[in-house]
Amino acid sequence: MPAPLTVVTGGSRGIGAATVAALARAGHDVVVGYRADADAAARVVADAESAGVRAVAARADVAEPDDVDRLFDTELGTPTGLVANAGLTAHLGDLADTPVDVVRTVLDVNLLGAVLCCRRAAQVMSTDRGGAGGAIVCVSSSAATLGSAHEYVHYAAAKAGVDALVVGLAKELAASGVRVNGVAPGLVRTGIHAGAGDAGRLDRVTARVPMGRPGEPDEIAPAVVWLLGPDAGYVSGTVLRVAGGL
Template sequence: MPPSPRPLTLVTGGSRGIGAATALHLAGLGHDVVVGHRTGRDEAAAVVTAAQARGVRAVAVQADVTDPAEVDALFAAAGELGPVTGLVANAGLTAHLGDLADTPVDVVRQVVDVNLLGVVWCVRRAAQVMSRSRGGAGGAIVAVSSSAATLGSAHEYVHYAAAKAGVDALVVGLAKELAGEGVRVNAVAPGLVRTGIHAGAGDAGRLDRVTGRVPMGRPGEPDEIAPAIAWLLGPEAGYCTGAVLRVAGGL
């Protein structure tokens, strides 16, 4: 497939929630998009169809971000459309709610693998394909962190909060490594957002139950997070790297 003059952005966890909203928002801004997903094949296909309706190229690619080989394959598939210019490392889950002492070891491992190591593998590959000294043309990386990284999320998922704090540290360090390579690295830290992540942790009603914590008095919507991610990817944020942009309603 011949390259396109448009930006080409890879969004992991792009079949639903913040990832889907971001892929569609970017498509509306003229980005070709690659919708990475582990499950949700039909949902990913729907995002692709909606993105294509905005006049851009879009494909869905199934990959598990905890497997470095699958991450490499994901980037290879994206590269068939042209040089990858942007990465949104969004795939994540909480999987369980409760005190750490009551959280099964396999759940802790899964949460850390997806939310921290999955981001590490993705940004590592992005650094390899985007860095100018390695033959890339530069680009921008945005990791999706969480307000939990600084709040700690006691009695809910401190292991998830710890993983997201690791993402914040990763962004700061990698931004310094890649500043001379034409690659900017930033993060967006959402707060309580109306997505399926709460139901995925077994507590579909959690969002409404804890909304009182938010100074603005309501949860956010995925469409309110996507523009912040898009801004960090775009030229208007050209002097911004190593930042963690909190989009959390004051939380």
């Protein structure tokens, strides 16, 4: 039986890179989607290959349909899994002070990108379209239910849209051999905070977390791998919160 082949967007760093590594250890071949850092993506690919699986990097802007198509048109075969992980916050502050171009970018990457990737996954995986079935995991955020006032409500709104996507698409694809779930991390030690211009944010807001510490990418990845695997075969339409009690 061939190994599962899983596309991971935003796979060159943070939760995406940790997920690629965990998938490789679980025997998945992987497509590492990345937007800009080819060197980081190459390192993630090399690490995956060292686990004995096939891996390839694919540069893609998930908000561009042609780029999304290239993620799924890989020499490794037809994907049976998708981790829609690519995301960014880009700015911290009140919505009234957030530039429109930043709002648009955040919505495009976090919500439109997830929708387009899930759309393509449905096309290639659905058994009623000639696919072999599969599983989708969208990486959401605890912000989807907390709202993130005075920080990034536009990002929270996009992630709430991702949660709705999971619920609706799970029902739409249930009879087509494709399960759809989400993982909602809380505060996690990744570069997303520095990318928004506030590298110290994580330590400043850790007191909000009931467990008293931020999470690590390696603590999020196992939830993604489980939802993609056979042990979660009766799980669909669920958003699993991995947020230290937040």
